[in-house]
Amino acid sequence: MGPLIRFVDVTKVYENNCTALRGINLSIEKGEFVFITGASGAGKSTLLKMIYGEEFPTSGRVIVDSWDVSKIPRKKLPYLRRSIGVVFQDFKLLPDRTVFENVAFALRVTDASRLAIRRRVPAVLELCGIKDKSNCRPDELSGGEQQRVSLARALVNNPILLVADEPTGNLDPDTARGIFALLEDVNDMGTTVIVATHAQAMVDHMRKRVVTLRDGILQGDEARGIYRA
Amino acid sequence: MGPLIRFVDVTKVYENNCTALRGINLSIEKGEFVFITGASGAGKSTLLKMIYGEEFPTSGRVIVDSWDVSKIPRKKLPYLRRSIGVVFQDFKLLPDRTVFENVAFALRVTDASRLAIRRRVPAVLELCGIKDKSNCRPDELSGGEQQRVSLARALVNNPILLVADEPTGNLDPDTARGIFALLEDVNDMGTTVIVATHAQAMVDHMRKRVVTLRDGILQGDEARGIYRA
């Protein structure tokens, strides 16, 4: 079996002619824990969006598991996305549903049973430290709380791949440490984890693989690296 | 003249009975640079929102400059808000206007001349490092870029008070350092600056006044403090 994720000569030019990624070649094996670093605007989010099919390459190919995401048929896209848990940089919570419902939604899309939902959702909310906010709507939460709901939703259906875009930007260092520990646990249980982050201290401390982008170009890729931008 | 900002026994209970702040007493002098720290959900954003009148105290009083914000008449609110620059935790950019227009809007509300807008806006965008994105709409920007637009808008009309809620959560350490240096410059020129942040390294490095919240209670207030949560 090949790597879980493969970027082959990926270039992304947005409609306004902004080139976000240039000739990216990258492989990520099943079970890896990878940090994506780089300055603001370097292309980290764009890279992640191509994994779960929110954006598509202008040229090149993106292969995830057995899917060629760069030319996946629209019908198949939901099935790809379900197998990936995503923590969005801007959270993307459904504004008029409770925290519980937001997290449950990621289970509902997989046609999960009522029982599974009732068991799994509170457990994940507990894990992310926001169980007491279950019945709040997102606009009743603090920034950091919203971020943790997004993380809970990403984890709830035990994805084979977790993609987290700046998952601790709104969290205090203590809570952030807890979240990174959680990500490490998830990774230990076999989930591949990719995290775009600016949390220098955490990256330096955890010594995982670090992929660095600069102006859309893959600048560095170290096995037990430290933070670089 | 008294302090610029005074919180007197401020308690905030949200509609869902969540108590965000309890009996806060706090004074901030003109020209100060204050960090607000505390764990996620401690009440930092709530405290800041009371300064520019997005939320109002359930009991107690908030006094800013000569205004009693806790019972300001609706008609006067815009004038208070104009004298305060705010970097919102969730950016609050107008989605269908360009970066330039978003920043210019904070000048337009003050009935600024066309000339003033044409001179001031590009200068501030330059300062925040996003001049090349002037004509992009917010959804064409990376998270960090959006954050800097929000900062540029807060600075554009030389407010007497700058309130920044987590202004570097989406920025890499280098850019964040630049932003903090910028905030210090602004402070040196006489603007009072209040920053809610989780950037431990920056707080520890800058040794400014640090106000710490825990579960809505004012836990600490040190003159040349370090990060505490």
Add this chain to the structure above:
Amino acid sequence: MRSSTWAYMAGEALASLRRNRFMTIASITTVMLCLLVLGAVYTFTCNVAKLAEVAEAQVEIRAYLSPKVDEKALRAIQEQLKQIPGIQSFEYISKEKALERMKQQFGDKEGLLDGIDKINPLPASFEIKVAEPSMLSGVAETVKALSGIDEVDYQKELVDKLLLVTRTMRFGSVLVVVGLGVVTIFLIANTIRLTVYARRKEIAIMKLVGATDSLVRIPLVLEGVLLGVVGGIAAGLINNVVYAYVFKTVSSSMPFIPLVLPQAVNGKVLAITAGAGIVIGMVGSVVSMRRFLRI
């Protein structure tokens, strides 16, 4: 999909109507008002058709008998008239009856015509009603050919005018109902599009989390159907009540105006408004969603 997913989608449609109370009210009132107008115009149209029919039923052929026709010949003619296809009914008007009618036409002044009594120059005749105004000329020809019939008269010009008017009325009202139907479709679909548009970000989020098109679409379509059905039934019922009232009022104060019975039209109106509500609500939401699902 498992049954709990279906239950979720149904519940979701209802919950969404509750959460977006503002939009729900706006769209139900829009649906209701549009279909109210459509229903009212349809009812009006039915009455126009009825009026046209009644007016056409007034049209008759008058066949004057030759003075030589005796009792037996008269009976023979009656028998023959019964055979002619297209004749709905006929009535024999004797000389005496003709005179009496003429006198009545001149109102109170019967005395003035007293002198005419002894002479009575008026002929006996048949008043013949045909099943279809378009058959008039054919029937008239046939009747004229009968022996014993002197002359046939059916005010051709007046009848032609009448037929032109009634035909135009019928055509016009079909046109109006169709036109208004199109307008209604546009208005309701527009409103539904605006409500879907307002939720395009939510739709995008659901898709990004891995929802299939159906999981997003079905609750929204159910919502559209519910909006349509509630608005449509409300419109239909209001129409029914109002028309029943109008019918009662008009038929008691102006019994000579022929109105369609409420029983004959109310059911159809309710069916039309409810049906249109459902169909437009459903199709409207499916169509307006399409572009927002491409994510």
Add this chain to the structure above:
Amino acid sequence: MRSSTWAYMAGEALASLRRNRFMTIASITTVMLCLLVLGAVYTFTCNVAKLAEVAEAQVEIRAYLSPKVDEKALRAIQEQLKQIPGIQSFEYISKEKALERMKQQFGDKEGLLDGIDKINPLPASFEIKVAEPSMLSGVAETVKALSGIDEVDYQKELVDKLLLVTRTMRFGSVLVVVGLGVVTIFLIANTIRLTVYARRKEIAIMKLVGATDSLVRIPLVLEGVLLGVVGGIAAGLINNVVYAYVFKTVSSSMPFIPLVLPQAVNGKVLAITAGAGIVIGMVGSVVSMRRFLRI
């Protein structure tokens, strides 16, 4: 506010219409279609009123002369009739003319009435038209009192029926226009509310950045006015063109149907649709914005 701020607000209204193209199209078509229906019904109503008027103008009083009236007395009566207020016009029908008319009523069969010629039992009469149908009974009384007038007849029952019908028609059509006006206001206001609602977050952001209510409201109200004016004028013009066509068609094929001249009604329709568009667009946006400005 300085002039550049005004320029900004005007520009903002236009830019916003362009940016939210989807909502702009949806609301302009809604405004247009609603006002199209309103304008059409108004035009129809004008024609109903005209029809009622024409029907009422048919009503006349028939005053029968006593046989003794000679040439001089006749002239005296004519002079007197001219003096009576409420009489619009009158026509003298001699005995001969009366008989001729009666013969005509019986169609082709003049020969049958030949015998009556020598006797001619019909009296001479005046056909009197009154200015207002409500004056009928008064005028009839006055005329009856004149010497030389034997009998006065105005088919009271028929006239009463007619007046009841025309009055009901007038009242009904006012009711319909008012009702439809209310429906139109609701529909347009609803649509505008939905478009404002879709932008409630933007409004909140503007307010939080220090915008006064006016700076937020004026561009949005301008937008509403522009939507209203464009939709209203379009509706008015379409109405005008269609009515001109209908008028031409009907008055050439059915000249006996009295239609209001396009010149007489088109201006009003355009004024109504454009005016309603502006007012509803403006008021609708002001009202729907209010709750979103409280921030």
